Amino acid sequence: MLARARARYLLLMEASHSTFKQDGGASASRTFTEAARRAQIVGAAIEVIAESGYAKASFTRIAKQAGLSSTGMISYHFSGKDDLMREVVGEVLRVADAYMRPRIEAQATASGRLRAYIESNIALLKEFPNHLPAMVEVFGNLRGEDPSLREFAAAMEAVVDLQVERMREAQEAGEFGEFDPRVMVMAIRGAIDGLVTRAAKDPRIDPDVCGRELADLFERATRKADR
Amino acid sequence: MLARARARYLLLMEASHSTFKQDGGASASRTFTEAARRAQIVGAAIEVIAESGYAKASFTRIAKQAGLSSTGMISYHFSGKDDLMREVVGEVLRVADAYMRPRIEAQATASGRLRAYIESNIALLKEFPNHLPAMVEVFGNLRGEDPSLREFAAAMEAVVDLQVERMREAQEAGEFGEFDPRVMVMAIRGAIDGLVTRAAKDPRIDPDVCGRELADLFERATRKADR
Amino acid sequence: MLARARARYLLLMEASHSTFKQDGGASASRTFTEAARRAQIVGAAIEVIAESGYAKASFTRIAKQAGLSSTGMISYHFSGKDDLMREVVGEVLRVADAYMRPRIEAQATASGRLRAYIESNIALLKEFPNHLPAMVEVFGNLRGEDPSLREFAAAMEAVVDLQVERMREAQEAGEFGEFDPRVMVMAIRGAIDGLVTRAAKDPRIDPDVCGRELADLFERATRKADR
Amino acid sequence: MLARARARYLLLMEASHSTFKQDGGASASRTFTEAARRAQIVGAAIEVIAESGYAKASFTRIAKQAGLSSTGMISYHFSGKDDLMREVVGEVLRVADAYMRPRIEAQATASGRLRAYIESNIALLKEFPNHLPAMVEVFGNLRGEDPSLREFAAAMEAVVDLQVERMREAQEAGEFGEFDPRVMVMAIRGAIDGLVTRAAKDPRIDPDVCGRELADLFERATRKADR
DNA sequence: CATGAATGAGGCTTCATTCAT
DNA sequence: GATGAATGAAGCCTCATTCAT
Numbered sequence: 001m002l003a004r005a006r007a008r009y010l011l012l013m014e015a016s017h018s019t020f021k022q023d024g025g026a027s028a029s030r031t032f033t034e035a036a037r038r039a040q041i042v043g044a045a046i047e048v049i050a051e052s053g054y055a056k057a058s059f060t061r062i063a064k065q066a067g068l069s070s071t072g073m074i075s076y077h078f079s080g081k082d083d084l085m086r087e088v089v090g091e092v093l094r095v096a097d098a099y100m101r102p103r104i105e106a107q108a109t110a111s112g113r114l115r116a117y118i119e120s121n122i123a124l125l126k127e128f129p130n131h132l133p134a135m136v137e138v139f140g141n142l143r144g145e146d147p148s149l150r151e152f153a154a155a156m157e158a159v160v161d162l163q164v165e166r167m168r169e170a171q172e173a174g175e176f177g178e179f180d181p182r183v184m185v186m187a188i189r190g191a192i193d194g195l196v197t198r199a200a201k202d203p204r205i206d207p208d209v210c211g212r213e214l215a216d217l218f219e220r221a222t223r224k225a226d227r
Numbered sequence: 228m229l230a231r232a233r234a235r236y237l238l239l240m241e242a243s244h245s246t247f248k249q250d251g252g253a254s255a256s257r258t259f260t261e262a263a264r265r266a267q268i269v270g271a272a273i274e275v276i277a278e279s280g281y282a283k284a285s286f287t288r289i290a291k292q293a294g295l296s297s298t299g300m301i302s303y304h305f306s307g308k309d310d311l312m313r314e315v316v317g318e319v320l321r322v323a324d325a326y327m328r329p330r331i332e333a334q335a336t337a338s339g340r341l342r343a344y345i346e347s348n349i350a351l352l353k354e355f356p357n358h359l360p361a362m363v364e365v366f367g368n369l370r371g372e373d374p375s376l377r378e379f380a381a382a383m384e385a386v387v388d389l390q391v392e393r394m395r396e397a398q399e400a401g402e403f404g405e406f407d408p409r410v411m412v413m414a415i416r417g418a419i420d421g422l423v424t425r426a427a428k429d430p431r432i433d434p435d436v437c438g439r440e441l442a443d444l445f446e447r448a449t450r451k452a453d454r
Numbered sequence: 455m456l457a458r459a460r461a462r463y464l465l466l467m468e469a470s471h472s473t474f475k476q477d478g479g480a481s482a483s484r485t486f487t488e489a490a491r492r493a494q495i496v497g498a499a500i501e502v503i504a505e506s507g508y509a510k511a512s513f514t515r516i517a518k519q520a521g522l523s524s525t526g527m528i529s530y531h532f533s534g535k536d537d538l539m540r541e542v543v544g545e546v547l548r549v550a551d552a553y554m555r556p557r558i559e560a561q562a563t564a565s566g567r568l569r570a571y572i573e574s575n576i577a578l579l580k581e582f583p584n585h586l587p588a589m590v591e592v593f594g595n596l597r598g599e600d601p602s603l604r605e606f607a608a609a610m611e612a613v614v615d616l617q618v619e620r621m622r623e624a625q626e627a628g629e630f631g632e633f634d635p636r637v638m639v640m641a642i643r644g645a646i647d648g649l650v651t652r653a654a655k656d657p658r659i660d661p662d663v664c665g666r667e668l669a670d671l672f673e674r675a676t677r678k679a680d681r
Numbered sequence: 682m683l684a685r686a687r688a689r690y691l692l693l694m695e696a697s698h699s700t701f702k703q704d705g706g707a708s709a710s711r712t713f714t715e716a717a718r719r720a721q722i723v724g725a726a727i728e729v730i731a732e733s734g735y736a737k738a739s740f741t742r743i744a745k746q747a748g749l750s751s752t753g754m755i756s757y758h759f760s761g762k763d764d765l766m767r768e769v770v771g772e773v774l775r776v777a778d779a780y781m782r783p784r785i786e787a788q789a790t791a792s793g794r795l796r797a798y799i800e801s802n803i804a805l806l807k808e809f810p811n812h813l814p815a816m817v818e819v820f821g822n823l824r825g826e827d828p829s830l831r832e833f834a835a836a837m838e839a840v841v842d843l844q845v846e847r848m849r850e851a852q853e854a855g856e857f858g859e860f861d862p863r864v865m866v867m868a869i870r871g872a873i874d875g876l877v878t879r880a881a882k883d884p885r886i887d888p889d890v891c892g893r894e895l896a897d898l899f900e901r902a903t904r905k906a907d908r
Numbered sequence: 909c910a911t912g913a914a915t916g917a918g919g920c921t922t923c924a925t926t927c928a929t
Numbered sequence: 930g931a932t933g934a935a936t937g938a939a940g941c942c943t944c945a946t947t948c949a950t
Contacts, residue, residue: 033934055282055368058919070937075921077934140367140424143280177447183440186425187418194417195410197367213410220404221448260909285944297912302946487930507824509736512923524933529925594821594878595736631901637876637894644875645868651821652867667864674858675902714913739940751916756942758913 038077041066042087049088050130050200054141082146085138089152092135099124110170114188114222115215121192122211125199133200136193160185177224188218265304268293269318272311277357277427281368309373312365316379319362326351337397341415341449342442348419349438352426360427363420387412404451415445492531495520496545499538504584504654508595536600539592543606546589553578564624568642568676569669575646576665579653587654590647614639631678642672719758722747723768730769731811731881735822763827766819770833773816780805791851795869795903796896802873803892806880814881817874841866858905869899 030038044066049057059071059081068074078084103120107113124132139156142149167181191214199205271293276284286298286308295301305311330347334340351359366383369376387409394408418441426432498520503511513525513535522528532538557574561567578586593610596603614636621635645668653659711719725747730738740752740762749755759765784801788794805813820837823830848862872895880886 031933037934053368053370056370059921060918069935071920072922072937073935076936081920137367140364141280141282143283179444180436180440183422183437184444186422186437187414187441187444190419190421191414191417193421195413197417198413209407210410210413213407214414217406217411217414217448220450221444223447258909264909286946287944297910298945299912299947300910303910308945485930491930507822509822510824513925514923524931525924526926526933527931530931535924591821594818595734597734597737633898634890634894637891638898640876640879640891641868641872641895641898644873644878645871647875648871649864649867663861664864667861668868671860671865671868671902674904675898677901712912718913740942741939750914752941753916753943754914757915762941 034077037073038087039091041068041074041077041084042091045084045088046091046130046134049134049137054137057137082149085142086148086152089135089138092131095128095131096121096124099127110173110175111219111222114218118188118192118215118218119211122195122199122207122214125196125207129200132196136196160189174224176222179222184218184222187221191218261304264300265314266318268295268301268304268311269314272315273318273357273361276315276361276364281364284364309376312369313375313379316362316365319358322355322358323348323351326354337400337402338446338449341445345415345419345442345445346438349422349434349441352423352434356427359423363423387416401451403449406449411445411449414448418445488531491527492541493545495522495528495531495538496541499542500545500584500588503542503588503591508591511591536603539596540602540606543589543592546585549582549585550575550578553581564621564627564629565673565676568672572642572646572669572672573665576649576661576668579650579661583654586650590650614643628678630676633676638672638676641675645672715758718754719768720772722749722755722758722765723772726765726769727772727811727815730815730818735818738818763830766823767829767833770816770819773812776809776812777802777805780808791854791856792900792903795899799869799873799896799899800892803876803880803888803895806877806888810881813877817877841870855905857903860903865899865903868902872898 041062045057045062048061048065052061059074062084063069063071063074074084078087100117100120104113104116107116121132142153163185164181167176167184170176171178171181195205195210195214199207199210268289272284272289275288275292279288286301289311290296290298290301301311305314327344327347331340331343334343348359369380390412391409394403394412397403398405398408422432422437422441426434426437495516499511499516502515502519506515513528516538517523517525517528528538532541554571554574558567558570561570575586596607617639618636621630621639624630625632625635649659649664649668653661653664722743726738726743729742729746733742740755743765744750744752744755755765759768781798781801785794785797788797802813823834844866845862848857848866851857852859852862876886876891876895880888880891
């Protein structure tokens with residue numbers, strides 16, 4: 001039990017089960033075709049956001065990308081733009097969780113999990129080239145105006161706090177060197193996000209190489225000094 | 228000459244002299260009041276962008292922030308929104324250059340300049356709390372649609388390329404360890420930008436501490452292995 | 455025959471038997487469940503209109519109020535919004551007729567019938583708090599664009615004409631004083647409708663007291679001068 | 682002073698000076714042409730509302746009526762539909778005040794002022810055939826959702842309360858008979874509004890005759906019994 | 909130089925209605 | 930009979946931009 005808890009201690013979306021659960025927990029009350037349409041629209045939104053950016057991701061563009069005849073269709077399936085964006089993030093987190101979690105939990109050491117976290121996160125770029133860029137766009141443009149989005153942002157904050165706590169534990173266990181764990185978490189997140197953003201535009205970037213390099217980088221940065 | 232060139236080799240805005248020069252090189256033909264008006268509008272834009280984000284930074288809001296009665300004023304002084312945004316970036320780059328360059332050039336070693344680059348960049352948050360967040364917002368939302376912006380983005384690419392080249396030279400000179408210099412540059416940029424974004428919203432973050440921690444982090448990441 | 459005709463001479467919905475008969479005369483061809491569904495929808499419409507006003511009474515709101523899952527249900531049972539609104543008025547008129555007619559016909563004098571008309575009309579507010587407000591809302595917002603509604607409005611006009619005629623007869627019979635019977639009818643209608651509208655929003659208003667006061671008022675207004 | 686205060690004691694818009702003052706008190710900060718445009722739009726809105734009803738009075742129709750090219754123009758001059766409707770009511774009240782006040786204040790007795798109130802109110806229909814119908818439409822469709830409109834409705838309530846108070850004073854002074862003054866005020870208002878609504882659609886109605894008849898009616902209704 | 913009124917496109921949303929299942 | 934997904938029009942509003950003054 002303890003082992004399993006520690007095994008996933010760096011997973012980005014650890015806290016997501018309560019907040020970002022599939023369809024926000026309302027999936028039971030949705031028809032099959034309704035769920036399919038929502039998924040289709042969310043997919044189109046991810047493509048548009050990744051390609052054209054958050055600002056240009058209007059309902060009109062998303063509807064066109066999804067092959068829908070009108071924007072009314074989107075408003076019919078989502079209660080508003082915030083709702084759609086929440087679902088976009090939820091979809092990305094679900095995909096990322098499914099991909100990253102087993103790879104992280106397979107590692108036995110803290111540094112192994114850190115490497116798995118970084119490499120599997122960036123490896124997602126090959127499997128789902130639009131998912132992470134879209135999420136970075138959405139988060140970059142979210143302000144805490146709407147109450148529902150405020151709760152959303154708070155959940156993401158909680159994830160960061162958890163990661164910081166896990167990293168501190170690894171330090172105390174002697175697996176990492178001395179450093180401010182919060183700054184380290186922010187640096188990792190920022191480095192990954194920056195790389196994701198660039199990779200979305202620059203096809204020359206090879207995710208495999210970059211992932212490994214980035215993992216090496218942060219392994220050196222977290223290593224104990226005397227080694 | 229060589230010394231001077233090396234002295235600024237990590238400076239973000241090294242290449243800006245051609246592209247982002249004050250008023251795009253048209254300053255000679257501008258009157259004093261015109262320049263003042265432009266500066267006033269750019270300042271207001273920076274405040275609005277930093278506070279409300281790129282999406283909400285409409286001419287209407289910027290005009291209100293600047294104390295102008297109409298948006299026509301902005302269109303009168305700028306050829307369009309892209310023009311204003313370019314000027315916003317230019318202003319930030321100019322301020323950052325003035326602040327960072329002497330601190331970087333004062334260092335004699337590559338690692339010293341890297342530390343000065345990171346620390347002085349983050350220190351800017353205290354002196355100009357809105358400048359860097361605004362620039363990160365603008366860059367995050369710029370797409371290369373407009374030809375004028377395409378050239379803009381290309382210039383920024385050139386800066387990155389230059390930084391990569393300088394870092395490679397330092398590696399060859401034995402001052403840094405082995406790593407992919409491009410990934411390193413992207414990681415540094417991403418980590419700083421991520422921290423800037425967070426600092427803009429979270430007042431608990433102390434730029435001084437974070438800057439030093441981040442510099443330590445990347446010092447370990449770039450250090451030669453045998454040390 | 456004459457007695458019976460005179461007995462109901464102030465009844466608002468006298469002419470309704472031809473125009474507003476249950477289900478517009480098509481009831482024979484309707485199944486039981488169909489009629490029940492229509493009644494359910496009409497009831498929900500009355501509640502929504504009374505509470506939120508005509509403008510906000512969309513099919514969506516009415517369906518929600520009726521516990522229906524989609525607006526298609528309403529369009530399926532009614533040929534359009536006009537049809538539904540006609541049925542709303544019909545339902546109110548039917549209820550009002552059932553309540554008011556016996557009370558009016560029980561009176562032997564013109565002034566007695568006038569009082570019974572006013573008091574029983576307002577007393578309806580206690581028994582069916584939403585019916586009259588809903589009808590006032592509908593009538594206030596109906597324009598004679600649609601041919602079917604034009605006929606509808608004409609029928610209501612005919613009722614007014616009939617009331618005017620009955621009132622003139624009472625004047626000639628020496629039961630009322632001298633006044634323009636059409637203005638009197640309009641004033642009575644307007645006073646009642648205004649009170650109904652207010653009572654729908656202001657719970658302090660006591661229908662019993664107001665009904666008696668209003669009847670007193672118009673008794674004085676219609677009384678012969680020499681009394 | 683007392684005489685003057687009592688002289689206008691039945692005036693509908695007595696309390697309007699604080700709430701409905703010209704342009705809501707912001708007129709000083711408005712350009713001449715801006716004020717003209719606003720007046721033009723308000724006028725067009727009054728025409729459309731009077732003719733087609735509140736529900737059909739969309740910005741599109743109002744813009745067309747005003748000869749404007751787009752609805753954006755209306756949004757440019759008014760902060761929203763509520764703002765426009767408030768101005769519509771304000772305009773009607775201003776016109777009504779200018780017309781009715783001197784006619785009411787010219788009367789020395791309570792019954793004279795009541796008659797002047799009713800007759801001058803209805804006489805407005807000839808001078809401004811659309812004003813009163815439009816106001817009745819707006820008030821009939823207003824719900825207290827918006828806070829700014831809630832305050833608006835409260836102001837109208839205060840006017841009614843004032844009229845009730847004045848009427849009670851006249852009763853105590855022996856100028857009127859015994860009746861519930863609140864019901865009387867509501868009946869007068871309802872009768873006038875009903876007549877206004879009908880007159881807007883039925884050209885056969887002669888305001889002069891109706892006004893005199895209605896004044897006669899309420900004179901009898903308010904007269905002391907022993908006369 | 910500066911103003912602010914005007915424009916037209918586009919944004920999100922809601923509406924009544926239709927239709928395949 | 931009943932459902933709910935789909936449609937297209939229309940609603941209000943905000944945007945960047947232009948132009949006469």
